[in-house]
Amino acid sequence: MPELPEVDAAARQLDAAIRGRVLRAVSLLHPAIRRVDEARLSSLVGQRVVKAARVAKWQEVTFERGDVLVVHFRMTGDWAVSATSAGPPHARAHFAFSGRCHVWLVDPRALARLGVRLAGEADTSRAGPDAMDPALDATQLRARFRGRRAAIKQVLLDQQVLAGVGNIYASEALWHARIHPAAPAGQLSAARVARLLTGIRWAMDLAFAEQGRHQYGTATARFRVYDREGLPCERCGSAIARTVQGQRSTYWCRRCQRA
DNA sequence: TATGGCCTGTGG
DNA sequence: CCACAGGCCATA
Numbered sequence: 001m002p003e004l005p006e007v008d009a010a011a012r013q014l015d016a017a018i019r020g021r022v023l024r025a026v027s028l029l030h031p032a033i034r035r036v037d038e039a040r041l042s043s044l045v046g047q048r049v050v051k052a053a054r055v056a057k058w059q060e061v062t063f064e065r066g067d068v069l070v071v072h073f074r075m076t077g078d079w080a081v082s083a084t085s086a087g088p089p090h091a092r093a094h095f096a097f098s099g100r101c102h103v104w105l106v107d108p109r110a111l112a113r114l115g116v117r118l119a120g121e122a123d124t125s126r127a128g129p130d131a132m133d134p135a136l137d138a139t140q141l142r143a144r145f146r147g148r149r150a151a152i153k154q155v156l157l158d159q160q161v162l163a164g165v166g167n168i169y170a171s172e173a174l175w176h177a178r179i180h181p182a183a184p185a186g187q188l189s190a191a192r193v194a195r196l197l198t199g200i201r202w203a204m205d206l207a208f209a210e211q212g213r214h215q216y217g218t219a220t221a222r223f224r225v226y227d228r229e230g231l232p233c234e235r236c237g238s239a240i241a242r243t244v245q246g247q248r249s250t251y252w253c254r255r256c257q258r259a
Numbered sequence: 260t261a262t263g264g265c266c267t268g269t270g271g
Numbered sequence: 272c273c274a275c276a277g278g279c280c281a282t283a
Contacts, residue, residue, distance in 0.1 A: 003277055025270085032266065057278080073274070074278045076267085109266045150260080160280085168277050226277085247262080247276080 002073035004057060004131060004164035005258035010079050011054035014061070014103065017081045018049045020095035023063070030092040032110040040116035044069060049097070056127040056163035061245040066119030071105070076081035077112035080104040131164035131200050138194035145193065152188065152196070154246045165200060168226045169207070171251045173199035175225045180252045180259040181243070225251040 001010070026041050028034045039169060043077050044110035054060075061069040071077075080088045093105040093114065105112060126180065128144060129136045134137055144161050145152075155161055156170040167171065174181050176199030179192055188196070229242040233253040243250050 001277070006277075030266090056277080074265090075276065107266090108268060109276085111266060152279090157278085166277055220283090246260090 001076060001080045002057060003166035003169055003207070004054075005204055005211065007057050007059060007073060008054045008208070009211045010073070010174055011052055011059045013081065014059065014079055015052040017079075017101055017103060018061070018095075018194060019051055019089050020049060021099055022046065022048050023097055025094075027094045028092070029087070029094060030110045031091045032109075033107075033112065033114060035115065036114040040118065041066065041069075041114070043118070044116065056125070056159060057166070058125065062252065068117040070115040070117055073107070073113035074109070076109045077105060077107040080106045084153055085160065088153050097240065105238040116229070126160050127163040128161045129163065131162055132204055136197070138160075138190065138197045141197055142188065142190055142193040146186060148185040150185060151182045152179060152185040152250075155185035156200075157246070157248070162200075164204075167248050168223065169200065169203040171226050171249075172203035172206075174226055174257060175199070175252060176202050178256050180257045181245065181252050183259055198257045225253065227251065234235060 010025050023045050026045060028036070028038070044063055044067055047065055049068065050062040050064055052059060052061045053060045055070065061072045072247060078215050080091070081101070081103050083102070085102055087094060087104050088106055090108045091104040092107045092110050092112065095103040097103065129140070141162065145155060148155050153170055153174060157167065171181070172194060177192065177195035179188070179196055225240050228240045230239050232238065233240055233256060236253065236255045238253060238255040240251055
């Protein structure tokens with residue numbers, strides 16, 4: 001599920017379901033999810049939802065007193081919304097709202113995280129600018145890469161540098177920009193960073209466009225390089241390569257993407 | 260900067 | 272059985 005476009009869709013779905021409703025009850029259904037401070041969670045019960053929105057790869061549900069429920073899907077989280085109180089498989093948390101609205105956090109791996117930021121508390125996440133923020137330009141992005149000798153692929157995954165790019169779209173964006181995934185981030189020319197930002201927006205826009213349409217495109221149909229090891233590059237026809245960087249798979253074209 | 264851990268599931 | 276999974280954090 002969760003890179004920026006998917007989290008964005010989830011947050012919109014959540015907002016449509018719960019905005020204006022009152023939280024009636026919360027229950028946690030898996031020990032790993034119980035690491036959240038339950039007293040804080042309970043303090044949300046009885047409050048009305050002002051809005052739900054995406055912030056980087058987080059979702060924030062703002063309540064009337066200014067308290068905020070913070071949710072991160074990690075690898076496999078998602079929402080399930082229904083009018084009945086029967087939970088779906090892998091339901092890890094249950095939120096009951098007024099008007100017979102039930103929301104489940106569904107997460108097979110149970111890696112998702114819940115948190116509560118009470119009114120007046122500072123936001124401690126030091127996330128960088130949002131990848132889809134139109135105000136972000138290539139000059140700013142290049143400034144954020146400056147001094148980083150690590151591979152651009154890994155720097156793209158650093159949410160403090162740029163928020164919202166994950167493992168799939170990092171590969172996709174680098175392919176679009178024709179940049180070698182191991183290139184040192186701080187050495188990229190202005191022109192290359194400009195291409196990279198274009199590539200990031202291109203990959204994200206494609207994913208946004210996919211949301212409304214057939215949810216079930218296969219990976220090979222949806223992506224240009226991700227999960228396409230050995231298949232032909234759609235630009236030059238040579239076989240897509242897979243390498244590992246920082247314990248994560250990187251997919252790229254040896255011919256199109258030069259150092 | 261690398262490594263392991265968190266969790267469960269799927270596919271080779 | 273093993274490798275791997277769209278994320279992130281703790282630790283040395």
